[in-house]
Amino acid sequence: MAKVAVVTGGTRGIGAAIAKALKNEGYHVAANYAGNDEAAKAFSADTGIQTFKWDVSDYEASKSGLAEVEAALGPVDIVVANAGITRDAPFHKMTPEQWTQVIDTNLTGVFNTVHPVWPGMRERKFGRVIVISSINGQKGQFAQVNYAATKAGDLGIVKSLAQEGARAGITANAVCPGYIATDMVMAIPEEVRTKIISGIPAGRFGDPDEIARCVTFLASDDSGFINGSTLSANGAQICS
Numbered sequence: 001m002a003k004v005a006v007v008t009g010g011t012r013g014i015g016a017a018i019a020k021a022l023k024n025e026g027y028h029v030a031a032n033y034a035g036n037d038e039a040a041k042a043f044s045a046d047t048g049i050q051t052f053k054w055d056v057s058d059y060e061a062s063k064s065g066l067a068e069v070e071a072a073l074g075p076v077d078i079v080v081a082n083a084g085i086t087r088d089a090p091f092h093k094m095t096p097e098q099w100t101q102v103i104d105t106n107l108t109g110v111f112n113t114v115h116p117v118w119p120g121m122r123e124r125k126f127g128r129v130i131v132i133s134s135i136n137g138q139k140g141q142f143a144q145v146n147y148a149a150t151k152a153g154d155l156g157i158v159k160s161l162a163q164e165g166a167r168a169g170i171t172a173n174a175v176c177p178g179y180i181a182t183d184m185v186m187a188i189p190e191e192v193r194t195k196i197i198s199g200i201p202a203g204r205f206g207d208p209d210e211i212a213r214c215v216t217f218l219a220s221d222d223s224g225f226i227n228g229s230t231l232s233a234n235g236a237q238i239c240s
Contacts, residue, residue, distance in 0.1 A: 004073045005219065006066065008032040008056050008113050009083030011043040013182040014132065017208035018080055018215045019049050025216050030069040032056070032083065056083045056109035057101075063116045076117040078128040078219045081110045084150075088143045099146045106150035110157055118165075127170035128219045131158050132211070135178045135232065138239040151176075155230055162228030171227040175214045178234025181205040202235030 005022045009015040010031030019031045031051045033040045040051040050072060054065030070076060084106045087098035114129055121127030136144055137151025154174055161172035179185060179196055185205060186193070197204060214231050217223055232239055 002026055002028050003077040004028045004030070004069070004075060005078035005080065006030045006032060006069055006076050006113070006117075007080040007082055008109070009034070010049075010080070011036070011040045011051055013184065014177065014180060014208045014211050015080075015082040016043060017212040018082060018132075020047055021209065021212035021216050022078070022080075022219065023047065023049055025220075027078065027219070028073045030073055032065065034083065056081075056112055057104035059108075059112045059115075062109075062112035066113075066116045070117075070120075075120050075124065077121070077124075077126060078130070079114055079117060080130045080132065080215055080219075081113045081154075082132040083109055083113075084132070084134075084147075086144070086147050088147070090143050091145045094145060102146040102150055106147065107153045107157075110154055114157075114161070118170075121165070121170050122168045125169040127165060127168070128223075129158065129161055129165070129170065129172040130215050130218050131172070131174045132215075133174045133176045133230070135176050135234045135237060135239050138176055138230075138232070158230070159228045166227055169224075171218070171224065173218050173223075173226060173228065174230045175211060175218070176230055176232045176234065176239065177206060177211050178232075178237050178239075179205050180208055180211060182208060200235040200237055204235065206233060206235060 005027040007019045010019040011033045023029045054061040131154045133154040134151040158172040158174045
């Protein structure tokens with residue numbers, strides 16, 4: 001019987017690539033999104049992947065949304081916590097609202113996504129938790145104190161969940177992408193993109209499908225002894 005996978009932020013960018021890759025591997029996939037109904041509708045029409053709308057920063061909304069997924073597809077076996085936002089500003093100009101919005105989505109959102117399905121994973125003695133962190137959670141970044149804090153916190157989450165879940169057959173791992181050629185990155189002015197690429201030893205941006213392949217491996221039965229780990233996919237950028 002095919003396993004069920006949920007991908008938050010799963011209708012665009014890296015999340016969309018992950019959702020499609022998991023479907024291609026034979027999983028029943030649910031793609032979560034927060035607000036762009038048109039993009040979600042187009043994604044579902046193009047891929048046949050069901051979409052579910054909720055805000056990961058809201059625990060009750062996440063709990064209800066995941067219950068809808070389970071009612072439609074079955075118990076959740078794999079969670080890919082990918083949803084994230086940025087509210088960049090130098091620290092001396094960062095507002096409490098910018099801090100809180102990013103913390104609520106990128107960090108608390110991981111709790112809200114995993115916590116409701118964790119008991120079921122424990123009961124069934126199987127689960128895969130995969131959190132999409134970032135190179136900026138490993139090395140920090142100017143004007144991203146909020147974002148870097150959440151992505152560093154995500155690494156602490158998977159290390160701790162791994163220790164709690166291992167005896168129940170649950171793994172928890174993180175993927176830390178570097179600069180990936182999503183629509184958001186490619187919208188950066190060309191001269192800025194050229195400067196960014198000059199700092200990547202591989203000499204290019206990553207492709208969303210390359211991150212998706214990391215996730216499909218960590219979701220598979222073959223990765224059962226990999227737990228509490230961080231997989232960096234950044235073209236050899238220094239990240240610590």
